[in-house]
Amino acid sequence: MNITPQELGPEGYEEILRTRALYPADTAMRVRPASVPLSVGRILAALVAATAAGALVHSPALTMVLLGVFVLVMLVIAFVGTERLPAQYQIPLTAYEVREVQQNVKDPLQRSFLELVVSAINTPPTQDADAEESVRDALRALGAGIAELVPLTAPEPNDDPAALAAEAARLSAEASAEADAVVASSLRRRAEALTRQAEIAARTATLLRRNDALRQEIAGQIAALRTSLAAFRIGGRQTAHELADVAASIQRVAIEAGAMTQARDEIAVALLGSSEALGGHER
Secondary structure (H helix, E strand, C coil), X not given: CCCCHHHHHHHXXXXXXHHHHHCHHHHHCCCCECCCCHHHHHXXXXXXXXXXXXXXXXXXXXXXXXXXXXXXXXXXXXXXXXXXXXXXXXXXXXXXXXXXXXXXXXXXXXXXXXXXXXXXXXXXXXXXXXXXXXHHXXXXXXXHHHHHCCCCCCCCHHHCHHHHHHHXXXXXXXXXXXXXXXXXXXXXXXXXXHHHHHHHHHHHHHHHHHHHHHHHHHHHHHHHHHHHHXXXXXXXXXXXXXXXXXXXXXXXXXXXXXXXXXXXXXXXXXXXXXXXXXXXXXX
């Protein structure tokens, strides 16, 4: 089955293009002529017929002109109808290329995905174009989702949201009872900082749980697609609808994964705002 670098997701895609840029000769050997459109074929047939007609009426000048036009058109087709290296991302992947990328990957989920890509590449082409496109759609969604769902590190034990909120409440109460204005202001600022920290810690904990859940779901989808591919090799069109169902399910996971990126960005902005606020208080 033909699988292109676009199905690998952003990281694998860039890695394949870097490899092909380093070894252009290997890529050039796999460049294939594009099919000639039907309209061009009709033009060629008309030129050949006109050339034959010119020869029949014994008009050497007309024959030479038509032959010249014929050669010019053939040169244009030879130039336009060939995939050139700038479009190398359209050239199907080989299992060897994917294995080369896999060697530099440490994330188990990404490695499992690349193993699935190899399985898809090794699946013989079929007459069911819709089923093959479903596989490619599923791989694209998986690659994009995995790129968003990077492994995240759990927060430190002292970042427990409940403990931080309790400490913030204690400092706020202490500030209310403090007679010295300077000390009271300091206590309130500490309470505000801990409150922000508690909010960020709570959002981070939620993000971690969702990230872990989606990564586990993607691992299950990879296993499901691998099983469907194996069944497709045997059952053909009987399992084509199953591939489409798996692809649709994976698309939904990819949408959720995209939302995770937005959540991480929001936490980063909140952390930046917290740091700037603390800097302002210090000044």
